[in-house]
Amino acid sequence: MSNPDSFIEEVTEEVRRDRLFALFRRYGWIGVLVVLAIVGGAGWSEWQKAQATARAEHFGDAVLDALDLGGTAERSVALQAIPTDGTQTAILKLLLSTDPVEDRAGALAALEALAADTAQPPSYRDLAVLRKVVIAGADMALAERRAALDPIAAPGRPYRTLALEQMAYLLVEEGKTDEAIAALTALLDDQESPSGLRARAEQMIVALGGEVAPATVPQEAEAADAG
Incomplete structure (x- = not known):
């Protein structure tokens, strides 16, 4: 053989290639799983964002429709019928307290409920307490x-x-x-x-x-x- 060194290198390279393929056949599924997890996680995150956006839009539309109603009683009933979750509940309670002249009892009840709701952020609860004190006045x-x-x-x-x-x-x-x-x-x-x-x-x-x-x-x- 004219070039034994070249022959040895080719054999060595072939052995390395065989070992690499063997490793891939044995552990390649891990890489595939990682890729699927990344793609699936990104898709799940985007789906969650889309769902949150849809919920926010639906909540906003329902609130605007309720506020467009004529009387205080009608607006209150419509607002209370809106399904909420998270901080939407706090926002809805604050909206129910915006007409204390015509519905003082309803406004105070909404604020008391929000102030007592430990699931809501402290900032919303503080605002509810502050507004309750102002509306209640000397009656408190x-x-x-x-x-x-x-x-x-x-x-x-x-x-x-x-x-x-x-x-x-x-x-x-x-x-x-x-x-x-x-x-x-x-x-x-x-x-x-x-x-x-x-x-x-x-x-x-x-x-x-x-x-x-x-x-x-x-x-x-x-x-x-x-x-």
Whole structure:
């Protein structure tokens, strides 16, 4: 043979190829299973997304149809008949509380149910408690209202400043004018207070006989005015 080295390499390569095919025949099904799992997982994820989108669209359409009805009673019945799951239940309860003038009892019942539903996110439950306190007003004992608002006013809660505003109004109701002015002034200095709350706090401070400090003008604005 003219080239024994070449012959040995060919034989070695053939042996390697045979071993590779043998391994593939023995374990190739694992790779196929992995591929099928990946493809199936992606398909399942897309199907779930499509189902969630369809549920959200159906819920939104049903809510709009219910809100288009004429009377409060008809709207309430239609809303309560809408099937919900997850946070849709919280949204529906909040919608049922949007007309407390004509259906005060229904609004309070919906809010109480949401506040007690531990399956719902804390933010929805806090909002339900806050709105319940506002709607109930003096019909709810002052101490009970303060106890309900106190946890919501804790640092880190989403409606903290709104709860503090309501607690300041409780001080007004108790006749503690100076404490109420101090609480409202603190809200003016609170970086988390939204503009609407600040405006209400200023108006209440003035109505209570307090004074609102003028807003500090930034140095850049003063320099522009001077120029």
